Amino acid sequence: MIQVPEHIILLIESQLKGQLSEADAQTLQQWRAENKSHELIYRQLEKVWQESGSILQETGYDEEQAWNKVDQRLAQSRNKGTIRMITRLAAAACIIGLLFIAGWLLYQKRHPAMELVKADQMNIPVTLPDGSQVTLRKGATLAYPKAFNSHIREVTLTGEAWFEVQHDKAHPFLIQTTRATMEVLGTSFTINTNDKEDELVVTTGKVLFSSKTDTAAKQIIYPNQYCTLTNKGFEVKTQNDPNFLSWKTGIIKFDNTPINQVATVLSNYYNLNIQPDSQLMKLPVIPTVTAKFNQQPIDSVLTEIKLLANISNRKQNDTILFYKQ
Structure with a gap:
């Protein structure tokens, strides 16, 4: 399992809440820049932040019942109204952080073991748990669970890689990058994700290319098509470069x-x-x-x-x- 220092989790929490100081933001940025695995971890925690609400709802947590218990303990206080308000404000501030930590713990529970493969010195072939084949180009990093869950097959990529995905209509195959989600509707393609853009070339089948910043921006890319996603949006062209692989x-x-x-x-x-x-x-x-x-x-x-x-x-x-x- 990928371990994250507690103080880094707290810094990420503050970052996602928009409450990070300039000095702490620099500390967090340095940690993210240390290696690509840290950046992948940050993205996973960012996803937890976005999804923690729905994840925690599944635990059966009854917020009203919890507040009633707090109110009962405050019932004998002379300044019940004031204390109740202060206590609720303090508790709410704590709960925001607890939701994030709890969401991260639940996420780790659901994903008990992650593999992180870095192609430091040369291209590296990777066989995923479902038998799908990936070739990482030198410099690329791939994070994936040791066992896919019962709903989706999901991996996270930085750099360039070639995918040959096993067909399984009941279990969508998703590839996460900094700016996009790619849902595989076919079998073979190459992806190159970097600081400036995401590039996708489809050889067989088709891939649904979705922007994370503009949820309405989606493109289905077909064989022999080349698509780039930048801050300006999608651009689709015919693939005519014989040397793309x-x-x-x-x-x-x-x-x-x-x-x-x-x-x-x-x-x-x-x-x-x-x-x-x-x-x-x-x-x-x-x-x-x-x-x-x-x-x-x-x-x-x-x-x-x-x-x-x-x-x-x-x-x-x-x-x-x-x-x-």
């Missing part, structure tokens, strides 16, 4: 591809900053590349591109520049 397959294909697009693909695959210089892009005919690379080191790829496109490359600070010889 190159990080998983290790294969990069170029077919008469302009050198600026080649640079973009290589930058994404090798996690480097690669681009053509301005003079190269001003040529009457932009150099193109037709080639296939299979898990080759970047130096080998650059050498082959140099021969194929009759261009050179040089390192300039942290950037690899293509330029005309």
